[in-house]
Amino acid sequence: MLMEVSQNQAAAHLFAQTTVSLSEFSALLGDIYQGPMEQVPWGKALEHIRRQLNANYATLILRSPATDRPGLMINASEHAGSTLAGETSYNNYYYALDPFIGLPSDRVVTIDEHLGPGVWCQSEIYQQFLKDVGIRYILGADLRTDDGVECRFRLCRNHDGPNFSAADKALCTALLPHLKRAVDLHSRIDVVESERTIYASAIDRMLVGMVILDESGSIIKTNAAADEILGAKDGIRIAKGGLDVEYGQENRKFQRLLRQAAMGHLGTTPALMEAMSITRPSGSARLGVLIRTIPLSEWSEDNRKRPACVVFIRDPERRSQASHDVVRQLFDFTPAETQLALQLANGLTLDEAADELGISKNTARAHLRAIFSKTGVTRQATLVRMLLSSVISLG
Numbered sequence: 086m087l088m089e090v091s092q093n094q095a096a097a098h099l100f101a102q103t104t105v106s107l108s109e110f111s112a113l114l115g116d117i118y119q120g121p122m123e124q125v126p127w128g129k130a131l132e133h134i135r136r137q138l139n140a141n142y143a144t145l146i147l148r149s150p151a152t153d154r155p156g157l158m159i160n161a162s163e164h165a166g167s168t169l170a171g172e173t174s175y176n177n178y179y180y181a182l183d184p185f186i187g188l189p190s191d192r193v194v195t196i197d198e199h200l201g202p203g204v205w206c207q208s209e210i211y212q213q214f215l216k217d218v219g220i221r222y223i224l225g226a227d228l229r230t231d232d233g234v235e236c237r238f239r240l241c242r243n244h245d246g247p248n249f250s251a252a253d254k255a256l257c258t259a260l261l262p263h264l265k266r267a268v269d270l271h272s273r274i275d276v277v278e279s280e281r282t283i284y285a286s287a288i289d290r291m292l293v294g295m296v297i298l299d300e301s302g303s304i305i306k307t308n309a310a311a312d313e314i315l316g317a318k319d320g321i322r323i324a325k326g327g328l329d330v331e332y333g334q335e336n337r338k339f340q341r342l343l344r345q346a347a348m349g350h351l352g353t354t355p356a357l358m359e360a361m362s363i364t365r366p367s368g369s370a371r372l373g374v375l376i377r378t379i380p381l382s383e384w385s386e387d388n389r390k391r392p393a394c395v396v397f398i399r400d401p402e403r404r405s406q407a408s409h410d411v412v413r414q415l416f417d418f419t420p421a422e423t424q425l426a427l428q429l430a431n432g433l434t435l436d437e438a439a440d441e442l443g444i445s446k447n448t449a450r451a452h453l454r455a456i457f458s459k460t461g462v463t464r465q466a467t468l469v470r471m472l473l474s475s476v477i478s479l480g
Contacts, residue, residue: 102255105137110259113137117263121271131161134260138240138253141219146237147268150180175214182210186237188227191265193257195249196223219243224253226261230269238264291478294398297379299390300347302327302340306392314398320365320372321398328396330363339363342376346394349378356380357394373399404431411477416459425452429465430472 103110113133120127127145135143143161150156156175175183184205185196196205205211215221222242229235240257242249285308288295294311298304303326307315315323320331328343330336342359349356356378362371375397385391412423421444428438439449453465462468 102252103259104252105256109137110256113260114263117260117267118270120267121274125159126271127159127267128161130264131159134257135161135163135240138224138249138256139242139246140224140240141243141246142239142241144237144239144241146239149186149235149237150175156180182208182214184208184210185223185225185239186227188225188237190227190229191261193224193226193254193261195254196225197248216244222246222248224249224257226257228261228265228268230265230272232269232272234268234272236268287479292399292403294396294400296328296396296398297392298327298343298347298394298396300350300393301389302343302347303390304328305390310403311398314372314400319367319369320363321374331366332364335361335363339374339376343394343396346376346378350380350393352381370401373401408477411479412472415475415477416456418456418459422452422456422459425449426456426468426472429469430477432469435465 105113113130116130116133117127120130123129126147131143131145134140141163145159146156147159148154148157184200188194188199199205200208220241221244223239224241225237225239227235227237238257238261240249240253285295289309292310294314295308296304296311296315297306304323315321315328322329322331328339330339338361342357342361345354345359346357348354358375358377360373360375363374364371377395377397379392379394381391409420409423409427412418412426413420416426418426424442425438428441429435433441435449435453436446439446442449444452456468457463460468460471462471
């Protein structure tokens with residue numbers, strides 16, 4: 086309790102040293118916490134801070150340049166556009182000469198404090214690079230989160246402007262812990278998005294359509310495979326923002342399952358996972374459908390547009406998009422053996438595969454014998470099962 090009071094007093098004392106109003110400070114914090122949700126993270130916040138502190142540049146370096154990777158900067162500039170003058174030159178060469186690095190964690194300092202004004206103005210990076218792009222004064226801090234994320238926050242002023250004052254430093258110091266939390270939030274969102282992309286790509290490669298619905302049955306998101314299946318309007322289609330099945334009896338069952346899945350999402354009934362088949366007017370093989378509840382987490386907020394259930398759709402007649410390279414790497418097949426194996430995995434007989442590939446039946450049999458030898462199987466059905474249960478569909 087005493088520590089919390091002490092921290093609040095320190096924060097109040099720090100804010101008192103700034104020249105911003107409480108409403109302006111609140112607006113700055115709002116932009117900082119909104120930053121992780123923007124297409125260019127913190128673009129608005131950096132511009133707000135730049136204007137507030139009369140800087141010509143405000144920069145957040147999310148990834149420092151290195152010999153083995155490019156850097157990643159987000160800039161707000163007094164000039165049009167978000168690219169810092171000479172940014173490419175800095176990323177390619179001058180970053181190695183930058184002395185304004187390795188700052189004490191979560192502490193705001195100026196370049197003159199860090200090096201001394203005489204040393205800074207005689208430095209190679211200043212004389213050869215920054216002097217020409219109008220940068221004399223720099224204020225900065227290095228942020229390091231508990232998860233190991235490191236980034237740099239920098240503000241610049243030109244030669245005609247004043248050095249950064251104690252009030253400027255106080256404002257940045259007051260903003261710093263909030264920027265650090267927002268950076269940590271952005272990092273966590275980025276990890277979740279990367280995982281989501283991997284899972285979505287795997288579902289696409291497996292030729293499974295995926296439709297995510299909210300509790301009212303409205304579509305929130307579809308993947309590429311679902312778009313193709315729904316676009317064909319052969320048994321199931323989009324209607325009034327939701328899903329509709331062609332034939333009445335099947336549609337009644339489908340809509341009932343969707344309602345039950347939504348109730349499971351709200352916790353009023355157990356979570357649902359149930360499958361059904363859908364007849365196609367074209368006469369093609371029936372679609373397989375699996376409906377599954379997406380339950381609320383323990384701390385989910387009340388949001389009617391939150392994902393409530395997912396509908397997986399599989400068209401048994403769609404052919405595998407397995408990568409030739411993955412099949413070759415996995416089983417050490419030749420290119421010709423790979424082509425034959427993929428045709429068999431798509432459900433063709435050996436004779437049909439030979440016709441599809443434009444080879445003789447004797448050649449196809451020779452390839453099949455070589456495939457059997459390399460995989461250790463002796464029956465075509467076993468081979469197909471091995472191929473379909475392997476990782477080839479994920480490639």
